[in-house]
Amino acid sequence: MDQTNHYVVVKGLSKHFGASRVFEDLSFAIEEGEFITLLGPSGCGKSTLLRCLAGLEAPDAGSIFVNGEDITHTKPQKRGIGMVFQSYALFPNMTAAENIAFGLKMQGLEKNEILHRVAQAIRTVELTNNEKKYPNQLSGGQRQRVALARALVVKPRILLLDEPLSALDARIRRNLRDEIRSIQREMQLTTIFVTHDQEEAMTMSDRIFLMNKGQFVQMGTPEEVYLSPATEFAARFIGSYNLLTKEQAAAIFDVGSEELYAVRPESVYVQEEGGIYPSTCSSPVQGTVVSHQLLGNVIRYRIEALGAELTVDVMNRSSSRLYAPQTSVKLLFNRAEIKPLAR
Ligand code: ADP
């Protein structure tokens, strides 16, 4: 990978804590203005990777380049990187405005410039009228807005966000998620966002880097990762896929050499009289309804078929029948949507 062709380039990055390896030989590139999400289960190394990029941890090996410049050994405050953590990490004895101004004061900017930039950052994150409040007078969402403003006000080259929404309740989380994305787009700010929440990753990212046990499992757009999981881990982590063994898959189509196949809940149909289905569907497979769950516009069935319990999603139209547990049904599998998986 050539560090002059991409905005951020990481080459061969490794990190151990004592005898335990967090990751080894990680390499990737990010373009200017991209929104990248590191997605993976707790403990897979997301925060450690982010902290290495920020300079808060020293990697054991490898290099980090930003805009062609090697910053592997540069001090954190000289990297031009802004960071927001899950816990707010605000100074409790400073007002919102003072918290936001702190980094600019450290840089020795003149007072008027500081006032101007802080006011602008406060407007950007929509904290107007809360400037003089202390952290304990602000809600969780507002505190995270202060943390975001504090990271943005120094005009970072890269913004790193480590699960900034995890401690917030669902509605505020969605609001702030949309706002972070729109601020990021407007500023064309190169951003790496960490989460273990696949919905957050799907809705926010230009590209997702899916991680497990310190390795990248798959890197791609949300569509690519969702529609074509590279491995069993990806299929389980991202899309509620049904996993079929080779033997089970052989009952519905001509299998290849892989041992495992994945099919999404919406690529299996409950056959209805007069229904029209893709020409790539299998012949009908006998099944028995185990349970159903209404997810608003979708009815999610658990159906026993092929000796397994499968998840099948049916659009909840007014004409749709609701099949009770124990009902016998015929399932059609869209063979074009069945993905062979590497282990
Ligand atoms: P994630 O952010 O994906 O949940 P982390 O990067 O926090 O994962 O942690 C990855 C692994 O490194 C975990 O096993 C964790 O226990 C370990 N780890 C993280 N920080 C330290 C540290 N300062 N000292 C020792 N082990 C650590």
Ligand code: MG
């Ligand atoms: Mg973490």
